[in-house]
Amino acid sequence: MKIGHPKNFWGGVLFAAIGLMFAVIAFGVSFGGSALLPGYAMGSPARMGPGFFPFWLGAILLALGVIISVTAIKTEGGKEGELERFHWGPVAYVLTAIVLFGLLLKVVGMLLAGMVLIVGASLGSGEFKLREILPLSIFLVVFTALVFVVGLKLPIPLCPDIDMLQTFAVCRA
Amino acid sequence: MELLSNLSLGFGIALTLNNIFYCFIGCVLGTLIGVLPGIGPIATIAMLLPATFVLPPVSALIMLAGIYYGAQYGGSTTSILVNLPGEVSSVVTCLDGYQMARQGKAGKALGIAAIGSFFAGSVATLLIAGFAPPLAELALKFGPADYFSLMVLGLIAAVVLAHGSVIKAIAMIILGLLLGLIGTDVNSGVARYSFGLPELIDGVGIATVAMGMFGFSEIIRNLEQGEEREVFTKSLTGLWPNWEDIKQSSGAIIRGTILGSALGILPGGGPVLGSFSAYTLEKKLAKDPSRFGKGAIEGVAAPESANNAAAQTSFIPLLTLGIPSNPVMALMIGAMIIHGIQPGPQIMTSKPDLFWGMIASMWVGNLMLVILNLPLIGMWVKLLSVPYRFLYPAILIFCCIGVYSISNAWMDVLLAALFGFIGYVFIKLECEPAPLLLGFVLGPMMEENLRRALLLSRGDPAVFFTRPISLTLLIIAGLLLLIMAAPSIAKKREEAFQESV
Numbered sequence: 326m327k328i329g330h331p332k333n334f335w336g337g338v339l340f341a342a343i344g345l346m347f348a349v350i351a352f353g354v355s356f357g358g359s360a361l362l363p364g365y366a367m368g369s370p371a372r373m374g375p376g377f378f379p380f381w382l383g384a385i386l387l388a389l390g391v392i393i394s395v396t397a398i399k400t401e402g403g404k405e406g407e408l409e410r411f412h413w414g415p416v417a418y419v420l421t422a423i424v425l426f427g428l429l430l431k432v433v434g435m436l437l438a439g440m441v442l443i444v445g446a447s448l449g450s451g452e453f454k455l456r457e458i459l460p461l462s463i464f465l466v467v468f469t470a471l472v473f474v475v476g477l478k479l480p481i482p483l484c485p486d487i488d489m490l491q492t493f494a495v496c497r498a
Numbered sequence: 499m500e501l502l503s504n505l506s507l508g509f510g511i512a513l514t515l516n517n518i519f520y521c522f523i524g525c526v527l528g529t530l531i532g533v534l535p536g537i538g539p540i541a542t543i544a545m546l547l548p549a550t551f552v553l554p555p556v557s558a559l560i561m562l563a564g565i566y567y568g569a570q571y572g573g574s575t576t577s578i579l580v581n582l583p584g585e586v587s588s589v590v591t592c593l594d595g596y597q598m599a600r601q602g603k604a605g606k607a608l609g610i611a612a613i614g615s616f617f618a619g620s621v622a623t624l625l626i627a628g629f630a631p632p633l634a635e636l637a638l639k640f641g642p643a644d645y646f647s648l649m650v651l652g653l654i655a656a657v658v659l660a661h662g663s664v665i666k667a668i669a670m671i672i673l674g675l676l677l678g679l680i681g682t683d684v685n686s687g688v689a690r691y692s693f694g695l696p697e698l699i700d701g702v703g704i705a706t707v708a709m710g711m712f713g714f715s716e717i718i719r720n721l722e723q724g725e726e727r728e729v730f731t732k733s734l735t736g737l738w739p740n741w742e743d744i745k746q747s748s749g750a751i752i753r754g755t756i757l758g759s760a761l762g763i764l765p766g767g768g769p770v771l772g773s774f775s776a777y778t779l780e781k782k783l784a785k786d787p788s789r790f791g792k793g794a795i796e797g798v799a800a801p802e803s804a805n806n807a808a809a810q811t812s813f814i815p816l817l818t819l820g821i822p823s824n825p826v827m828a829l830m831i832g833a834m835i836i837h838g839i840q841p842g843p844q845i846m847t848s849k850p851d852l853f854w855g856m857i858a859s860m861w862v863g864n865l866m867l868v869i870l871n872l873p874l875i876g877m878w879v880k881l882l883s884v885p886y887r888f889l890y891p892a893i894l895i896f897c898c899i900g901v902y903s904i905s906n907a908w909m910d911v912l913l914a915a916l917f918g919f920i921g922y923v924f925i926k927l928e929c930e931p932a933p934l935l936l937g938f939v940l941g942p943m944m945e946e947n948l949r950r951a952l953l954l955s956r957g958d959p960a961v962f963f964t965r966p967i968s969l970t971l972l973i974i975a976g977l978l979l980l981i982m983a984a985p986s987i988a989k990k991r992e993e994a995f996q997e998s999v
Contacts, residue, residue, distance in 0.1 A: 332927055332928055335927060336924075336929055339923070351690075370957035370959065371953060372953065374686065375686045375690055378948065379691075386676065392665065411926060412718070412722040415718045415722055419714065419717060419718055419721070419894070420919055423714065427898070427902070427908045427910075427911030428908065430902060435899070439895050442894060442898060443894070449718075450721060450890070461891065465891065465892055465895055469895055473903070477552065479548060479899075481903065
């Protein structure tokens with residue numbers, strides 16, 4: 326079977342899947358007498374439980390997703406409807422760098438984690454030169470430390486979480 | 499003359515040294531990110547939320563508002579000089595602005611854009627001051643059922659006025675509503691969709707979602723496109739618009755202001771729609787439409803006035819009803835809540851200093867932008883010569899620090915990365931992220947009002963159709979959907995957006 330508008334078709338599938346997930350979690354799943362997922366209490370319209378609103382929203386999203394997908398099969402999308410290329414390079418570099426920053430921040434401090442973020446994300450630009458990015462990363466972490474930690478006094482750890490280093494005034498900023 | 503005393507109260511607050519300073523910071527930052535492509539007001543406001551913790555609420559909101567309308571000014575600069583809109587709302591300005599620059603009239607184009615924006619900003623400030631009080635008074639009569647219906651109408655209108663597929667946008671809204679429900683349910687204390695993660699018990703922050711979907715995914719999208727820019731700096735000599743130019747564009751400025759103000763109030767309207775429609779209107783009214791696209795000064799004046807007017811009037815629903823009309827306003831709601839202010843019609847009476855101070859600051863900010871921007875254009879243009887490969891790491895580290903600092907939680911950084919990925923997938927599937935953010939803010943409010951309305955009516959859903967206010971709002975929402983479903987109109991709508999691009 327040929328799908329006329331793959332972009333809308335997969336969009337619909339995605340919506341339907343998410344809607345189904347939300348509805349199922351709200352409703353709960355039990356298998357053979359034991360509850361696999363407890364679900365949230367539905368209540369009645371007059372006394373709504375926590376499951377009522379999300380369950381129905383999930384159900385509506387599921388329905389919308391199905392409608393979008395089914396219409397997409399018949400529509401002739403032409404070039405517009407084709408799926409665009411998914412650029413894994415920038416996605417992987419940028420998002421991995423952000424995740425690393427989040428994981429490292431409390432462990433090694435903002436200065437080092439920030440450099441990891443900048444160098445890592447720069448690898449995704451396709452024209453990476455370490456001799457350009459390294460000075461840039463040093464400049465940027467110092468600048469952000471000055472603005473956010475020294476200037477705005479936000480409690481962001483600057484140094485690695487080692488007792489010895491905490492004696493330095495910079496690390497306690 | 500209540501208006502005058504209110505405005506003087508506002509100016510008294512906006513003109514304190516402190517608030518002038520924060521207004522200035524907001525305007526300069528707004529212009530900066532307006533000039534820079536690849537970062538918009540949504541990501542910037544999200545990024546700066548934690549920085550406003552130390553400020554009093556009035557100063558914080560004045561600064562955040564300054565970023566928003568400052569970005570409209572900045573966006574026009576790059577459209578004219580580089581043919582590269584810094585913001586979506588300045589896309590149409592490229593058409594004639596860049597042509598004017600090529601003809602050596604860059605100074606004229608920039609000047610008329612600034613004059614038009616200032617005029618529009620001043621009118622819009624007056625409009626907010628005049629319209630907000632009666633609207634807020636009306637809103638005080640709203641019961642839970644009316645509020646629920648108002649939100650339904652707001653969300654539907656947001657979809658109809660935005661471009662792209664209507665049904666996909668509705669799906670995005672529902673997804674946003676669902677994401678907004680993550681966290682502890684206030685009535686029962688049940689932690690919903692938290693997947694056992696303690697970080698999710700308080701729900702996902704709006705700044706986290708906004709940063710991921712508008713900051714990170716935009717960066718990835720920009721990276722895949724590569725860059726090419728050509729800056730027109732040589733032709734940038736002090737050619738101010740002369741009397742003739744101003745006379746020629748005065749009609750366009752006035753029409754742009756009216757259209758922009760009206761569209762800004764509507765949910766989903768805002769600057770983008772304002773500038774597009776103003777350009778189309780001018781082209782229709784012109785004696786010689788063929789001049790457009792070849793450097794017609796009206797083609798710069800009208801959209802630039804309209805986007806600035808709309809940026810400001812979109813504060814009206816926020817300040818009077820507590821309902822956001824676009825993603826930036828959704829973030830402003832987030833900012834208000836962080837500062838302990840419950841958005842809604844009661845703001846005006848309970849916090850008149852905040853309300854009128856913010857309105858007055860908009861006029862002050864507009865004045866600042868005119869005075870500041872024209873002399874500083876040279877500096878902004880220099881910034882554009884910074885290659886994107888140096889720019890985006892800087893944006894990334896500011897964003898990451900911003901996300902982390904909102905509640906000092908590293909988990910938020912990871913969540914933002916996840917939303918960045920989701921946002922990129924949705925960009926690829928041509929699903930606009932803006933409706934999702936609106937739904938995200940309204941999710942808990944809608945549930946609460948639905949709950950209360952049905953509790954009061956003992957579970958009878960007829961309450962939405964028997965209350966006159968609620969019924970009217972629902973009928974309008976239904977009509978909007980019906981109109982959209984009519985094939986001929988759906989086609990016209992596509993054309994309206996296509997034509998100006």
